[in-house]
Structure formats: C-alpha cells, structure tokens
Amino acid sequence: MEIRYTLEHPVRLEIALEVQGFTVLLGESGVGKSSLLKALAGLLPARGQPFEGLRAEQRPVGYLPQHFALFPHLTALENVAFPLAHLPPARRRAKALEFLERMGIPSLAPRYPRQLSGGQQQRVALARALAREPQLLLLDEPTSALDVATREEVFSEVLSSLRDLGIPTLAASHDPWLAQQADRVAVLSPQGLIQQGSSTEVFAHPVDLNTARLVGFRNFLRGVVEGLEGENAWIVCNGVQLRARRPGWARVGQAVVACVRSDEVIVVRPDRRPELPVQDNILSGILLSLKPEGLGLRGRFSGPVELDLLLPRHVQERLGLEVGRALEVSLKPQYLHLVPGVRPELNA
CATH class of the missing domain: 3.40.50.300 (P-loop containing nucleotide triphosphate hydrolases)
Structure with missing residues (x-):
C-alpha cells in the first residue's frame, strides 16, 4: 500500500x-x-x-x-x-x-x-x-x-x-x-x-x-577516500589506510565516515594471525576497558583509532583478554560501511 x-x-x-x-x-x-x-x-x-x-x-x-x-x-x-x-x-x-x-x-x-x-x-x-x-x-x-x-x-x-x-x-x-x-x-x-x-x-x-546511529552502529571513523579500484575503496582515517566496499557515490578526495558495528570488530586470535592478509585492516593497540554486558563483554580498543567492541563470552574465555593487554583487531572490508562525510560537530 x-x-x-x-x-x-x-x-x-x-x-x-x-x-x-x-x-x-x-x-x-x-x-x-x-x-x-x-x-x-x-x-x-x-x-x-x-x-x-x-x-x-x-x-x-x-x-x-x-x-x-x-x-x-x-x-x-x-x-x-x-x-x-x-x-x-x-x-x-x-x-x-x-x-x-x-x-x-x-x-x-x-x-x-x-x-x-x-x-x-x-x-x-x-x-x-x-x-x-x-x-x-x-x-x-x-x-x-x-x-x-x-x-x-x-x-x-x-x-x-x-x-x-x-x-x-x-x-x-x-x-x-x-x-x-x-x-x-x-x-x-x-x-x-x-x-x-x-x-x-x-x-x-x-x-x-544519523541513520547509522539509529540502527545501532557505534564506531564512526572520519576519513578521506584515497583510492578507488573495482569494488574496493581505500580510505585514510587518522593516518591509517583501510579497505572498504566501494559505494557508487564515492570519489577520490571525498570526506567519508566509516561506520562499524561493535560486534563486527574482530579480535585477532594470535594462533590464526598468519592466515590473515596483513594489508586488510589489521590494527594494533591495547584494550582500554572491558566490562560484562549481558552474556557478552563490551570493551574499548585504543590504537591508531579508538573502537567500541562487543564480544561473545566464548571469545573472552578463549583469549583471556585483560585491560591493558596488547591486541590486534580486524575490520573486515565487507563490514566497513561508508557514508558521506559530515561537518566535524556532527561526528563528535
């Protein structure tokens, strides 16, 4: 109707x-x-x-x-x-x-x-x-x-x-x-x-x-499109190059915001590290905070960018994560969603 x-x-x-x-x-x-x-x-x-x-x-x-x-x-x-x-x-x-x-x-x-x-x-x-x-x-x-x-x-x-x-x-x-x-x-x-x-x-x-916030995204990384090739867009956020799926509207030099859901920030298992392509959005940093949230845990990662994490409890049990510990996270390109850039005060 x-x-x-x-x-x-x-x-x-x-x-x-x-x-x-x-x-x-x-x-x-x-x-x-x-x-x-x-x-x-x-x-x-x-x-x-x-x-x-x-x-x-x-x-x-x-x-x-x-x-x-x-x-x-x-x-x-x-x-x-x-x-x-x-x-x-x-x-x-x-x-x-x-x-x-x-x-x-x-x-x-x-x-x-x-x-x-x-x-x-x-x-x-x-x-x-x-x-x-x-x-x-x-x-x-x-x-x-x-x-x-x-x-x-x-x-x-x-x-x-x-x-x-x-x-x-x-x-x-x-x-x-x-x-x-x-x-x-x-x-x-x-x-x-x-x-x-x-x-x-x-x-x-x-x-x-604003729509991304409304539907549950909590990580917003302001950046600029550095390159476009095929289905890929390379953006630079705070000096770090990230690969994302290319939206049809993207142009080189354009300001963008990369949106990532908390539960789609992946903590890299040390025993699986060699299997991952190094060039694809692997970030090193430390775990600033970690607290229970229901049956999962919400944490804060600090590295080249800061990220909110939401982890299932089996990940914590397997990796034994602790506040202050060094770790790597992966932002898979298919989960890195780009929207047009906005004025800085709207991205606070």
Missing part, C-alpha cells in the same frame, strides 16, 4: 512511503511518526492518500495507540466487541471471541484491563483493532510499554499472528529491535523520509551517519 500524506500540525511533514507486510517507521521522538499514524486514522487533519476525506469512523483502519486505550470499565470481550455494535448481540459476542482467539487469549475474555499484564492488554487492544477488519493496521510504539523479556517473547508471537492475517501493518517506533523484525523499514528524520527498504538493507547499509 502506497501512502502519500502532508501534515501541517503538530509537525510539518510531507511523506511518501510503501507499506508491505509488517513495516516499521523508525525515527527519534518528535519527527512526526505518531502524528502520521493519527492522520491516517483520521484523528489529525492532513492531506493525502489513502482515505482522504473520510471521517475517522469511516476509515478501514485499525489503530492501536501507544498506551492501548482500553476501556477500563469493559471486559476484554466487551472491549473487542465495541467496534462491532452494528452486529446482532449473539453474532457480536461470537465475532469478538474469534478475534481474541486469533490473539491466543480467549481465556481472558471475562477479565478487566486492570487484571491484565501489559502484554495481555496489548493483545486485547490488537484484537479490538482487528475487529474493524481493516485494510491497514497502525501500531504506535507497540513495544514501548513492554519490558525486554515481554517484548521478545510476546510481541514475536503477535507479529507471527499479524503476518498470518496478511494485513498491511505500519508501526511507528524508535526501537531498533522491532525494526529488525520488520519486512520493510522506513527511516524518518527531522528532514523527512531519508531511507526505506528491507530491514537487512537499512541495517547493513544506512544512507547517512
């Missing part, structure tokens, strides 16, 4: 995006994600297609607000039945129960919202949104009210149910985890929509520095 909308308030936004399967509109707070969803639902004035000119109650849209907005005085079943008032009572009840079953929670039918967990409330709210039998489903920050364990366990199941239904779904979120689950990601910034594509494409190949 193609969406083209223009909003004037509360933010000025002109956007054209494609919703395919489960699509996440990813961006920081204040860029207009929630406003776009409200405009599509008919809750904010806007111009565009689809649904322009239709009142909110006429739009074939299921809308799940950020905090679910369940009626506290109605049971789960009654909440889901609310948009089905046009049906006879018996049919209305049966239909509402059907949507609770689709969400895997028919046993919660007699409970009130106060008796439900956050994940259960979300499923009831989704069942209510689906009861409208929408052409488009809108989810506003669907993981914001869920803790990490609930998010990954519960919402993964919800997402599976939504895919089975085949309803185009647009979720507004600032959560990179949710965007990684998407079929398609659209990145919204204060300047407008700056990138859209498959989740893999956006996470592996962000178009600029």
Whole structure:
C-alpha cells in the first residue's frame, strides 16, 4: 500500500512511503511518526492518500495507540466487541471471541484491563483493532510499554499472528529491535523520509551517519577516500589506510565516515594471525576497558583509532583478554560501511 500524506500540525511533514507486510517507521521522538499514524486514522487533519476525506469512523483502519486505550470499565470481550455494535448481540459476542482467539487469549475474555499484564492488554487492544477488519493496521510504539523479556517473547508471537492475517501493518517506533523484525523499514528524520527498504538493507547499509546511529552502529571513523579500484575503496582515517566496499557515490578526495558495528570488530586470535592478509585492516593497540554486558563483554580498543567492541563470552574465555593487554583487531572490508562525510560537530 502506497501512502502519500502532508501534515501541517503538530509537525510539518510531507511523506511518501510503501507499506508491505509488517513495516516499521523508525525515527527519534518528535519527527512526526505518531502524528502520521493519527492522520491516517483520521484523528489529525492532513492531506493525502489513502482515505482522504473520510471521517475517522469511516476509515478501514485499525489503530492501536501507544498506551492501548482500553476501556477500563469493559471486559476484554466487551472491549473487542465495541467496534462491532452494528452486529446482532449473539453474532457480536461470537465475532469478538474469534478475534481474541486469533490473539491466543480467549481465556481472558471475562477479565478487566486492570487484571491484565501489559502484554495481555496489548493483545486485547490488537484484537479490538482487528475487529474493524481493516485494510491497514497502525501500531504506535507497540513495544514501548513492554519490558525486554515481554517484548521478545510476546510481541514475536503477535507479529507471527499479524503476518498470518496478511494485513498491511505500519508501526511507528524508535526501537531498533522491532525494526529488525520488520519486512520493510522506513527511516524518518527531522528532514523527512531519508531511507526505506528491507530491514537487512537499512541495517547493513544506512544512507547517512544519523541513520547509522539509529540502527545501532557505534564506531564512526572520519576519513578521506584515497583510492578507488573495482569494488574496493581505500580510505585514510587518522593516518591509517583501510579497505572498504566501494559505494557508487564515492570519489577520490571525498570526506567519508566509516561506520562499524561493535560486534563486527574482530579480535585477532594470535594462533590464526598468519592466515590473515596483513594489508586488510589489521590494527594494533591495547584494550582500554572491558566490562560484562549481558552474556557478552563490551570493551574499548585504543590504537591508531579508538573502537567500541562487543564480544561473545566464548571469545573472552578463549583469549583471556585483560585491560591493558596488547591486541590486534580486524575490520573486515565487507563490514566497513561508508557514508558521506559530515561537518566535524556532527561526528563528535
């Protein structure tokens, strides 16, 4: 489904995006994600297609607000039945129960919202949104009210149910985890929509520095393109030459930022050192810091450049890394992603 909308308030936004399967509109707070969803639902004035000119109650849209907005005085079943008032009572009840079953929670039918967990409330709210039998489903920050364990366990199941239904779904979120689950990601910034594509494409190949930060890159090395040949680009960062995959826009002498994910900075095993091509992005330095993070360890490498590392615990167990120890790291060219250079203050 193609969406083209223009909003004037509360933010000025002109956007054209494609919703395919489960699509996440990813961006920081204040860029207009929630406003776009409200405009599509008919809750904010806007111009565009689809649904322009239709009142909110006429739009074939299921809308799940950020905090679910369940009626506290109605049971789960009654909440889901609310948009089905046009049906006879018996049919209305049966239909509402059907949507609770689709969400895997028919046993919660007699409970009130106060008796439900956050994940259960979300499923009831989704069942209510689906009861409208929408052409488009809108989810506003669907993981914001869920803790990490609930998010990954519960919402993964919800997402599976939504895919089975085949309803185009647009979720507004600032959560990179949710965007990684998407079929398609659209990145919204204060300047407008700056990138859209498959989740893999956006996470592996962000178009600029801000998008790279948004999708989880933590290492940004400012440099200049020194040479181009075939699929390769050679850049110089702080006096060190690095090889990267050549982007189509790169030109010799151009300022660039080399972006590297923390978990794609590879600590070189001394026993495997001879097997690696010396010319390909091997950096020597010391380990400045190392601390546990979940089941992994986050560290800081200092050499010709400084790098943030995220290591699985088996690497630490095998290498016995310690703070202050000399080590080598490798930046594989395929994981060294180049974006156009920016003003120094934006790369701080």
